[in-house]
Amino acid sequence: MVGLQWSKEGLQLSLRIQPAGLVIAVVYAVACWGARKFSLDQFYLPAGVRVAALLVCPPRLWPYLLLGEYAYFAQMRIPMIGRYGLAWVVLGSVLLMPAVAMIVHLHRRMMAGTSVIWLLSVAASAAIVVTAINLTGSHLLWPVPPAIPVTSSAARMILGDFIAILTLALPALLWTRRRSEPEWSRRFVVPTLAAIALTLLLGISSIVTPPETDGAKASVLLLMALPAIALTCMHGWRGAAIGVPLLNLIIHITTPSTGLPESFDAQTFATQQSMAVVSIALLALGSSISHYRQQYRTREQAEKAALALARTSQISSEIILRERALHLQSSGEGMDVSLSQVVTWLQAHGHHDTAAALLHTSARHSRQFREQASMLYPTALEQLGLYLALQTGGLRESWERSDRMAQPRLAGDPCRLSVDVQLAAYRTLSDAVSLLLGQETGQLRVHVRCGRVRQQRGIVIVVALLDSDRQLSQATAALARERLAARALAYGGAVRCRHNRVSILLTETALPASRWSDALLRTGAA
Template sequence: MNRRDDVGLDWWNNGLQLRLHFQPTGMALAVLYALACWTARQYSLDQFYLPAGIRVAALLLCPPRLWGYLILGEYAYFAHMRIPMIDGYGLPWVVLGSASLMPAVALVVYLHRRWMRSPSEAWLLPVAAGAAAVATMLKVALPYLLWPTPPTTPWTATAIRYALGDFLAILALAPLALLWSRRHLAPGWNPRLVVPTVALMVVMGALALASTLTPPGAGGARTGVLLLMALPAIALTCLHGWRGAAIGVPLLTLLVHFTTPSTGTPGSFDAATFAMQQSMAVISIALLALGSIISHYRRQHRSRDVDERRVVASTRSSLMASEMELRDRALHLRRIGEGMDLSLGDVMDWLKAHGHHDAASRLEQTSAAHSREFRALASMVYPTALEQLGLYLALQTGGVREAWDQTHRIARPRLAGDPCQLTVGLQLAAYRTLTDAVSLLLEHETGQLLLRARCGHLRRRRGIFLSVALLDTRRHLSEPTTALLATRLTARALAYGGVVQCRGNRVRLVLLEMPVAAPARSSTVVGH
């Protein structure tokens, strides 16, 4: 006999051995789930069955590896409740009706696992509808198939009552479970909205209390008060998006449920409230869908803000790197100019020492003119005076001012404020932006130009306002000039949260200090 036959004989003699490992945490979860379902059933109606909501909420909160313990807790709950019903309804219904609900609903939740990983919460509505439909189908079909005496009530009325009850209960508890499970993924709550949120919840509670104080004969007034509770839920959804709906919808449905008249026994039904609960179901679906859409677009807006801040930071870093490279070149040119001045000074001293005073004088005049021109050109590469003297003095004493004076088209600039209160980066951006704007207007427009600059605060942020205008107010900037200005000036304006406007006879620019954590404002170009 070979080894395989020995193994088969051992299996036949010893039987099949099963090794089951139960974790204490899982057993505690099963007990807690069974107690929660049993307690919730005491406060449930056929039209609002809370254990259905606990079932879906538990599946959303627990990972799939713990679902077996939830099924065990469900079996314990049904065993306590239905074992005494064996004589009246039969053992097949008690076993199959108890063993099929939780696995069927778990299958519905599991089939949506791909959508559950997405940032959107819209998948909760099909999960709720699918779980309610599957559970209702089992609860309605199995009694007709397995009870010794089938129910006498029409199955359509029972199905509608059970489906609405399960669906409302799921919408009352599942959003809270999902909100808790995703508490670390979503951005923090806005502190400024805490007071309005609490106030809206208090208003909902006050309306629920008012509905309970309504006289029993005034059914229409009670229904109207309950429907008014939807208004705070709508406001919560508009304030917080899906998270507001995840608070408002459960609060709305639970308050309506606990203000519904009941016989005091599990499985009660109130026909007067049933029609209103249908309206509440529609309102709940609309609020959760609306909240999901609002949160989706808010996430997109935040994503665009993050991308915009990243682009702004990258643009500003690139501009500063270019400026630092130009600064190194300007300093190198200055060193070259100083070396040339020293060499020419030595040559002039030699000429004077050997009696060539006329040649030395002509050389001195020529070298002084070229040295001044050389320094002016170097200052146009990078305005080193800006770092020590500020933007305004750099504009009035550097090479750019000499170049403007040679055109005889630039009026005396009108400068106000203290530019030294601004960062060097912002002053450099203003310097480059202003010189580019003047250069373009000198090249493509005719007539005199007037420059204005004013430093100050705008919306609690330091910044500078720049303006380059044609003195002739009757003329307008041409469309090609406006397009060139937009192309050349927008990059620096974007990097410093600025605005470029071309209107009438002038181009106006605003550059602001950009906070590190604040979203950048997009620069815009407005045509005349």
């Protein structure tokens, strides 16, 4: 690496050579040399090698790529000095890599995003700039300018460089971002392999098609775009990074060639123009799909994090309530012991009537105290489960005093659910019943069912008007969704108000409501 530093003697130039950088330079030079052997003006692979190398290597290693480029041009163009002149050999070789490196550098901010549409800009800019440098040098510096018109040469070279850049830069970009979405390769494995196999099959059929059937061959080449479209729809820009290079390579293999870089086939050139448009469309489509998929994944992760935070907050609140309830129970037990001692003393001194009255009053107040403590936190739920807590706690006594509650229907085994879910169901049921008792008239019925759907355990709570001909008011339905949705969503469920009932689903995992949520709600409402 080259560096500048100041010292007492003045400005000093330091040069540090890394062995790995020399290896990169050699590999790059060999890759360009080998790619040129299989290239045409309308499909010039070294242009793709240049951009792909700049994408794969970090900027600190670009000087070694420049060294490899100069080595490649030296072995190729030094023998041409006698024919084209020294000025062209030097100037035509020294500007290409710096120009393309500057183009890639100007797009580096865009590279950090999820979209890869910037690659089209890099490919088009690099193809135009490199073609302009090559044509300007050949027409100004060659002793005899080329006989091919400038417009024809520019069209061939721009299209050839553009297609070659997409062919090699897309796999390079796929390699550099191989860890950005590791799970993409596990999606649609069978359809992906089928699409790749179909592309190869169509490519083989185009290769073996007789040369005289040019129309059929062109049709087969265009049909190869269908598997590429399927790959793009399945994997976004990564699918396009697989399909587009396959298309371009197969078209290149089927192109008739004289073996010289200047060889040209007009019919294949027309097909390449169509494929260039298809490549642009596929990359743009795939980039959009990947971008919106990433946005959806980000929102989904944020939603899961918010639900987990809400669930943790509710659990923390329950822990505080549990401590208070245990403290109240301890205080109640202490008061019972003290009253028992007072009753015993009164009885020992002959105050039997006073002792009986005090005993009766203390028993009634102790029962009410315990009912209120159980409504603060149902400690019996931890040992006996949700259903027994509902049947023996203060919530049951409160319902009976209202004279508006029918006998609840309880189905399933709640003990298979975690205590957190059972406690959330207890709170949700209490809130739902209180809401309907305050907002509606008439008798209510409660139906609770625990079960499993698609390996997912959950509980469905239905609080409904006993009169099936009545319907919940819009104000009651809106209030139920507002008050009950927070806990339901925190436990991966949903709230639904239909006709005369409010249905609430709670599940073991805090996941967004989906199809099986509807299935559980229908099961509980049946």
